[in-house]
Amino acid sequence: MEIFMVDFLAKYKKSSLDPTSNDVKTVTVSSLTAGKKTILFAVPGAFTPTCSQKHVPGFVSKAAELRSKGVDVIACVSVNDAFVMEAWRKDLGINDEVMLLSDGNGEFTGKLGVELDLRDKPVGLGVRSRRYAILAEDGVVKVLNLEEGGAFTNSSAEDMLKAL
Amino acid sequence: MAPIAVGDVVPEGTISFFDENDQLQSASVHTLAAGKKVILFGVPGAFTPTCSMQHVPGFIEKAEELKSKGVDEIICFSVNDPFVMKAWGKTYPENKHVKFVADGSGEYTQLLGLELDLKDKGLGVRSRRFALLLDNLKVTVANVESGGEFTVSSADDILKAL
Numbered sequence: 001m002e003i004f005m006v007d008f009l010a011k012y013k014k015s016s017l018d019p020t021s022n023d024v025k026t027v028t029v030s031s032l033t034a035g036k037k038t039i040l041f042a043v044p045g046a047f048t049p050t051c052s053q054k055h056v057p058g059f060v061s062k063a064a065e066l067r068s069k070g071v072d073v074i075a076c077v078s079v080n081d082a083f084v085m086e087a088w089r090k091d092l093g094i095n096d097e098v099m100l101l102s103d104g105n106g107e108f109t110g111k112l113g114v115e116l117d118l119r120d121k122p123v124g125l126g127v128r129s130r131r132y133a134i135l136a137e138d139g140v141v142k143v144l145n146l147e148e149g150g151a152f153t154n155s156s157a158e159d160m161l162k163a164l
Numbered sequence: 165m166a167p168i169a170v171g172d173v174v175p176e177g178t179i180s181f182f183d184e185n186d187q188l189q190s191a192s193v194h195t196l197a198a199g200k201k202v203i204l205f206g207v208p209g210a211f212t213p214t215c216s217m218q219h220v221p222g223f224i225e226k227a228e229e230l231k232s233k234g235v236d237e238i239i240c241f242s243v244n245d246p247f248v249m250k251a252w253g254k255t256y257p258e259n260k261h262v263k264f265v266a267d268g269s270g271e272y273t274q275l276l277g278l279e280l281d282l283k284d285k286g287l288g289v290r291s292r293r294f295a296l297l298l299d300n301l302k303v304t305v306a307n308v309e310s311g312g313e314f315t316v317s318s319a320d321d322i323l324k325a326l
Binding site: 024045046047048080081082083084086087088091102104105106119123124125126 | 180188190209210211212244245246247248250251252255266267268269270271283285286287288
């Protein structure tokens with residue numbers, strides 16, 4: 001399944017020493033995947049429990065091992081804006097082990113067809129992304145582990161390591 | 165919806181937040197504000213520069229003074245989910261009085277008529293920056309900014325109005 005046919009702009013906030021820096025950068029998905037081995041994993045929400053306590057930390061701690069197996073890029077995407085993703089990155093103490101990317105308008109998520117409709121919950125999360133982990137080689141999806149609802153059963157760093 | 169104005173009764177709607185026991189609550193605006201003097205101030209986005217470094221800190225610093233002038237509640241409001249609002253609130257350990265509430269779906273912002281389209285910045289539809297003073301649900305002050313400015317909706321502006 002080739003999913004990165006259309007360039008989509010994912011945003012991330014370039015961290016800097018200046019907290020007033022407004023430096024939001026835009027990156028195309030193809031630039032993250034062309035000619036590379038890429039892990040792209042998604043979470044329903046920044047600062048939510050499973051995402052913060054298990055999913056992201058798992059990839060941070062396995063980053064070195066994943067890279068030693070040839071992975072070039074490890075990126076996490078969520079339907080949150082770039083400011084929130086940057087605050088979350090700092091809160092989790094992540095440097096450059098994992099990129100935290102914003103799909104602020106949910107367009108990329110929509111293009112992949114992996115929306116998670118949480119509008120009926122009184123919490124007000126809107127339409128988010130399902131949890132998943134993708135291994136792509138030169139833009140072609142080799143492994144797609146997509147979760148149902150709030151599950152966390154096959155999209156962890158360990159699951160990706162096994163797939164490599 | 166036309167933007168909220170002085171003399172209006174604030175619309176009824178639901179917002180959410182994590183309480184002191186870290187439990188997620190959904191509350192009706194009328195229940196929170198009935199019979200009280202309430203400042204409801206809105207920001208385009210949690211963790212964004214002006215909101216984080218000027219608008220919110222201003223209300224945190226002036227909270228005691230505002231309360232001494234009869235304000236019962238100071239509520240900070242944004243179109244973000246309650247997990248994000250809780251995390252943002254935690255970045256202000258000195259805060260004693262400002263409550264951070266979430267209009268996660270943006271519905272209440274629409275009821276206020278204060279939507280701000282920031283889709284081209286990847287923020288979706290948010291709230292305009294504003295500060296309202298409510299007296300038993302009636303709007304007595306409505307300071308709403310255009311665009312990204314910060315000229316009429318600060319804590320000092322509300323203090324002058326009290």
